[in-house]
Amino acid sequence: MDRLTITGYSTALFSTWIFLEEMRILFDAGDGVMAGLMHKSGKIRHVAMSHADRDHVYGLMQVNHHCAHRGLEALFYPAESGFFKGMREACYRFDRETQDGFPWVPVLAGESYDLTPELGLKVVHSSHIPAPGKSLGYIVTRRFRKLKPEFQGLPQSEFEKIGRDKGSDFLTEPREEPLVGFSGDTGVLHPSQWAGCKLLIHEATFLHEEEMELEREGYLHSLLPDVLQMAQEAKVDRLLLIHFSSRYKSSEIEAAIREEAEKLDLQIPVHFIPPGRIVHDALRHQVWPI
Numbered sequence: 001m002d003r004l005t006i007t008g009y010s011t012a013l014f015s016t017w018i019f020l021e022e023m024r025i026l027f028d029a030g031d032g033v034m035a036g037l038m039h040k041s042g043k044i045r046h047v048a049m050s051h052a053d054r055d056h057v058y059g060l061m062q063v064n065h066h067c068a069h070r071g072l073e074a075l076f077y078p079a080e081s082g083f084f085k086g087m088r089e090a091c092y093r094f095d096r097e098t099q100d101g102f103p104w105v106p107v108l109a110g111e112s113y114d115l116t117p118e119l120g121l122k123v124v125h126s127s128h129i130p131a132p133g134k135s136l137g138y139i140v141t142r143r144f145r146k147l148k149p150e151f152q153g154l155p156q157s158e159f160e161k162i163g164r165d166k167g168s169d170f171l172t173e174p175r176e177e178p179l180v181g182f183s184g185d186t187g188v189l190h191p192s193q194w195a196g197c198k199l200l201i202h203e204a205t206f207l208h209e210e211e212m213e214l215e216r217e218g219y220l221h222s223l224l225p226d227v228l229q230m231a232q233e234a235k236v237d238r239l240l241l242i243h244f245s246s247r248y249k250s251s252e253i254e255a256a257i258r259e260e261a262e263k264l265d266l267q268i269p270v271h272f273i274p275p276g277r278i279v280h281d282a283l284r285h286q287v288w289p290i
């Protein structure tokens with residue numbers, strides 16, 4: 001993965017949508033997604049929805065309308081969530097011509113889907129909603145073929161002979177490596193789920209324990225220090241933090257990230273999307289290391 005251009009907006013309770021331009025995938029479709037992306041929306045090939053909280057879905061009708069006949073190939077959503085079936089029906093009634101546009105694909109954690117011949121989409125868990133499968137995360141993966149260990153060190157002439165006799169696929173086996181993880185809304189999960197991601201896009205709704213305690217009765221969210229520690233353990237290459245509560249100013253978030261990263265001696269570059277703002281190239285500005 002070379003350069004990744006990420007356009008997005010993400011503020012807890014209000015709206016979240018994150019578009020990975022080179023991978024042509026949109027994660028979640030909160031209010032304002034089409035107005036924020038404008039001409040870029042024509043590049044969307046896949047949409048992956050994490051859950052049906054209103055701040056993540058209110059832009060769906062516009063996504064459906066704008067993208068149905070402009071190359072959108074599939075929309076993935078949590079199979080256990082009743083909302084999306086109803087939403088699809090509402091979209092079809094409202095914009096009849098979109099019915100033959102693209103499939104809405106119900107997904108479960110543990111499944112994998114093809115995005116392109118080189119890119120896959122793995123569906124992973126989220127702990128946001130206690131009922132299993134109603135909230136999900138995703139990992140975009142790179143698929144490739146690797147030489148089988150038993151053929152390593154073989155002379156070139158042997159390779160060619162086996163390739164001719166049995167086909168080149170006989171020499172290699174399929175592999176998949178994680179590229180970009182998207183947590184959706186969630187409490188912090190075991191680091192193994194995100195191990196080795198080149199980029200992890202993770203929510204960090206709360207900066208401090210006290211504020212999270214105050215809202216304990218709602219669905220689960222993540223606390224900044226816990227996310228940083230988990231990302232360190234998962235050995236991800238880069239971290240993009242999203243979904244901060246609107247109670248925080250951008251400067252406050254920056255200071256908190258630096259303070260916590262310093263404590264952990266964090267070895268990972270950190271970026272964030274500040275509340276209330278559309279960011280057009282989220283990986284351009286780095287908040288840690290300074």
Ligand SMILES: [Zn+2]
Nearest residue numbers: 013053055185
């Ligand atoms: Zn949310």
